[in-house]
Amino acid sequence: MKIISKRVYRGKNIYSRKKCIRLDLDLEGYAEIPSKDIEGFNEKIVEYVPELKEHRCGIDVEGGFLIRLKEGTYLSHICEHIIIGLQNRLGIEISYGKAREVKGEHYYIIFQYWYERTALEISNLAIDIINGIIKGQEVDVEKRIEIIKEIKNNEEVGPSTKAIIDSAVKKGLPVFEIDNSGYYQIGYGKQRRIICSTISNFTSCLSSDIACDKFLTKQILDIQNIPVGKISKVRNVIELLKEGEVIGYPLVLKPQYGNKGNGVILNIKNEKELLKAYKEVSKISDEIIIEKYIVGNDYRVCIVNNKVVAVSLRRPPRIVGNGKDTILQLIEKVNEDPLRGEDHEKPLTKIKIDNEVLSKIKEAGYSKEDILENGKEIILRRNANISTGGTAEDVTDKICDENKELLVRAAKAIGLDICGIDVCTDDISLPLKGRGIIVEVNAAPGIRMHHHPSYGEVKDVGQEIVNYLYKGNPKNIPLVAITGTNGKTTTTRMISHVLKMMGNVVGMTSTEGIFIDDKCIDLGDDTGYESAKSILMNNDVDVAVLETARGGMIRKGLAYDLADVGVLTNITEDHLGLDEIYTMEDLAFVKSLVLEEVKEDGYSVINIDDPWSVKILDRVKGNTIYFTKNKENELLKEKILTGGIGVFIDNDYISVVNNNRKYDVIKVSDVPITLDGKIEFNIENSLAACAALVGMGIDYCMISRGFKTFALDSKCNAGRFNMYDVFGRTVILDYGHNGEGYKGVFAAIDKLEKNRVIGVVGIAGDRSDEMAAEIGRLCSDFLDMIIVKEDYDRRGRAPGEMASLIFRNIKNSQKELFIDERDAMKRALEISEEGDLIIVFYEDREKVLSVIEKCKNDNLVENNVKNNLQ
Template identity: 30%
Template sequence: MSKKEDIKLLRINYLRGPNMWTYRPVLEVWLDLGELEDFPSNKLDGFTARLTTALPALIEHHCGVGERGGFLQRLEEGTWMGHVLEHVVIELLNLSGMPTGFGQTRSTSQHGVYRMVFRARDEQVARQALAEGHALLMATINSEAFDVPAAVTRVRDKLDDCYLGPSTAAIVAAATDRRIPHIRLNDGNLVQLGHGARQRRIWTAETDNTSAIAEGIARDKDLTKSLLKSVGVPVPEGSVAKNAEHAWDCAEDIGLPVVVKPSDGNHGRGVTLDLRKKEDVIAAFKVADAHGSEVLVESYIPGLEHRLLVVGGQVVAAARGEEARVVGDGKSTVQQLVDTQINTDPRRGTTEEFPLNRLTLAEDEVILLDLERQGLAIDAVPEADRRVLIQRNGNVSNDCTADIHPEVAHAVSLAARVIGLDIAGVDLVTTDISKPLSETGGAIVEVNAGPGLLMHLKPAAGAPQPVGQAIIDHLFADDDNGRIPVVGVAGSRGTHTVSRLVAWLLHLNGRHVGLACRVGLFLGTRRVESRDSANWDAAHRLLMNRGVDATVIENSAASILKDGLAYDRCQVGVVTDMDGSLSGLPGLAHYDVQDEAQLYKVMRTQIDVVLSEGVAVLHAAVPALVEMAELSDGEVVLYALDGTLPAIHEHRAKGGRAVFLQGGAAVLAQGQSETSGANVESLLKRFAAAGSGAAAEVDAAIVLAAVAAAWAMNISPELISAGMDTFVPDAAPAVAAA
């Protein structure tokens, strides 16, 4: 078989919000199969066998068949390479630790050109997976060697570099379970939960309630200890050592054995335990001095180290440490014994996905000191059956949450409150956490801000704890989803006027409104930018603004196709029209949208995201929009100039709400009741008198759409009427649809 030319990746576009494909971000790829358009999978000799050998788990892919093995069935029957690439990329993401189940591939109007999409939590990870999947597929087509494990490693490395850390990801996942939206604010782990004025922020396990003063206290271990001691929390006796000799003096005063550690270190770095000799104390001082500004000498508390997580004053999880030891065989060095007896544990690794760290002896000064105290070095060969201590309490990853004694929980919670931390990792040493510290002689040795959660999420032993959920429940009350009202307005004519009218009415209703539309970006009644702001970036800025408690966002078909919606759900979704969009927005041809059926799939996105407690507002004079009503998870309000339309009649017969024009005024109807509202004709005359270039786009239907959207936001008919009477059209020129 002759070598096939590469599939060409014509365009790659990251859709950051809900889109015509799905509610979630996806990577959309335009593919030109070239000559492979004539070679579906069943026409390439041995292709399916080679592909399933490279990626055996493809058997798990259901595909359109809807059951395990469905994709393999499609391969055997014959499917095109764009579809195959979709599944290859999804499988690489699965293998790399970012499970992905969604993908679609569809033909376009151009021969051999396809649009392929797949779920993409992170754009850079998705692009890496695409590149690796493309290379793997072409190698498989052409019977060439390809290193799949190496490709998976490259995707996983990109995931480690770019995606949220496991602690932050767990909190975000818990927020998603509560339908709380999130926005990543930097390339690291700073995340906004919720929108606008109701948002909260986290940075890993720190929150916007975490006090900088409390963090400073927690970093100063000597100050922490003195504050805890003042309220009766048991802590080890200790003092600050000025130098190595002074450290020994402190040890003698306190009484042996002792612990030497940095005053402001973290993650246990530079901490040496159970010191009984002067030379050991002096050596430990040098290690601790390299990791902090001061060195503490403390009495040694016998027992195992425990890490307890406190959230909002409650202990929500606990993990116990254990010693790491090896047994000599009389032939292997200490390093070899560690590699074969400890580092082979599948729970150990060098990345955050592993609950236990791989031990690198040469890089850990504390381990080297403990070996020296045993008369050993890493290249020494312990005699057969000798037990060698490698690491003390270095594996705090065994869940013991169910074992905590209430008095221990009380002491730990008190410690976090005294320091002032809303979320804290409290380290204590005790021989038995199921007994009071007064019985075991245990003590709290550290209180840490911004604690890691991995030991509780993926313990080496025991049950995982729902710590992400605990943090979300601490930040948000049971009835709080962090959302502010979002009104999304989509269509091709006059949508910026609808948006401005709705924003004005919300302003009169006492809201601090953010508005992103074609004629600018507004905060309240102040236009802060005059450029076209009917786009994802401008809308996102409003959702990030703590001063905004309601937003109105204009969306065009082109902006939905380019970026998706800026919000995951909305309180009110408005679609004004379908007519004129194709001819009025020539940019849609770039996205291969060439008829009303294709446009329908784009515009329905606005209605797909309406909350169950929200409202879809639709123009009843447009049959396609009447059909769209069934897509709304919430209520539907119809509007039209003619209140006798069959769609409005049927909707009202079912008790639904509708808005129509009668005698120059808007009528707000629900079921058989009717309320006369805004003077529409008067507003239209003011638009004309203002000389606004936008007046040509403003008609009675546009005003009725705004009235319906305001009513959907539970603004009273009286206020809507007054608001329309007081709205002042400006004389700004009309802005062409983007």
């Protein structure tokens, strides 16, 4: 077995609403060999992965998967279960997975994951386990798991970050990690905020740097008459001893730049201890500060946006003897607490037995092997940091107003919007001046002690931070997603046009590129995951309008969480045979994803004239807006009778029924892209756009104004039935790229005045042979003269193959074959006469336009098109 390819879905996708990974596998001759026929396989696989015993596998009993193994199941299915089981071993609570045949030895498996790199490494291990058993080779699973644990530890979301994320999600805000960086984005566009732990994009980098410099911080606070301990910087032993005498014992020695209590040595009582401490701290840093040690309780005060939001009394880790267990055993028992983890993954951290712990045990007159008498307590560390095993009690209600004011002043002095201030005093309820000091001001303060206190009430600091980031009004930008076979781009552009006219900065993805406020930032087919992300991560965007194509959904899923409005224009035959989409049912399943991922109070817009769109109505989420050209549509009448929203044509008006009231929005003939009602597919696109805007709550008058100014030209709707006059010939450029697209364009042309109709035709190389044949037949039936060309991007076809397929199916004798699109365009102009209409189904619009411009500009010899092209 080997992995052919991997797809990582970081968002909702066609397989699941959960994050998933797809592995394509080559079973290398084992596709039809069940596990029971591989000697020793079943026993060995359970030995390596005992978690498989708990898998039910569709049988409603524990051990269901073992029954499957005994009966004989197949390697792809087993691989899926191994991956799930090994993730479970690491504490990752996932259960979703499935295995499916693609063809022959080619299978794929889909499985849920939390941590991407961890899951990919586990999948490699699963493959190695299966191959190892088949080949009779041992696999050191435990060693590999230990390595993967380290990967997982590096990937895990820290408790402070998680608290903020959880609060944001509760408020309905989307959150995603920016490319496995540990930085997380909350919200989209103008409402995006970036966090890393408790640092946000509003946090001053300069202020954070100041807070990291413990010496400078104390100087700033001291100048502003905020109580701090006596402090000095020492560069050598002479300065150390001198400053120690000046400040007076007991002392504290620490690195000038540090965090989490690393390298801090407290309560140094004499010169001998001072020299020893200096030796230890010097191993960590050359820049060392010495300060007065103040006896008192250790408090952490969390300040968000100049407000005290939580106060904790921190206690160092300790053990209490029971007269039976050794000190080492007592520490192990404390560490067995399920609330303690190796690092930051749990509310508390395990006590690590290091030199400081051993030193504290020795100070108490014991060794770690000694039995500690009943009731005897040993404090195991000098500091009370949660990260080194300490505990916390919430005392927010006890801090006095004077101290709140003083500590907020300290936060302002350093310039931090979010900070944790360490305070040493006997009682936080009494004014600090004369009774205690500020020990440190910390940027990026850990907040798990406030969310998971050992004693006292939980304080939701994550919520306070989210409220601060959004000025008390957490909200996201509106998002509209548009999918379908035909009409996506025009519908997307119409929606964007109206929203921009209202003063919004619109971020739009489309087949033609990515646009911010009508400025193109990338030219190309931008309807996938990365294109959408570029909009969602842009700080200028007020509203996102995302054309969302089939290919992007299949390859990477959705880039966004939930849409305010999802639009399905239609589902017609296209792309069949690609990406394992073989039937119309398959295609409808993919397209339905956009309507499934809509907010509960959002709207799904659906074309009820289209049979395949109607078939997915049971998958639609949110409220539904139905659009149709036929006001007598039975489904429309049924839905609006029960208070539903319908958009339809009535007496040449685009009309809306909402809450049983009818509104005439605009006459069809007043919508330029319908060409006075002649272009049926643009009437459908206008209905879809109107329905989407109704779902967004846009006023009908604004919709009407916007539609009236959305022209049938290259500025508003480039490449979509754009009409050019070339010396009395009408040239139309359109992006029709499938059978239904051709039919729609031909139906519109049929209503126009013209002499002959000349077609420059072709389709993309990834379309089926059947579609090529259909295009040939359609052109035969409608066009007077046909010039077949081939796309520059053949998409896997041999040179000339697709053009030849179309050409062979054209029965019209007036046909020619040109491989190059520009040559085909030139030929169409050469053979045309005044009054003719040339329809060009282009691949590269700019290249076709260059031919037209050359014809119009060179020499200006009217009615002699051929000369102008030479």
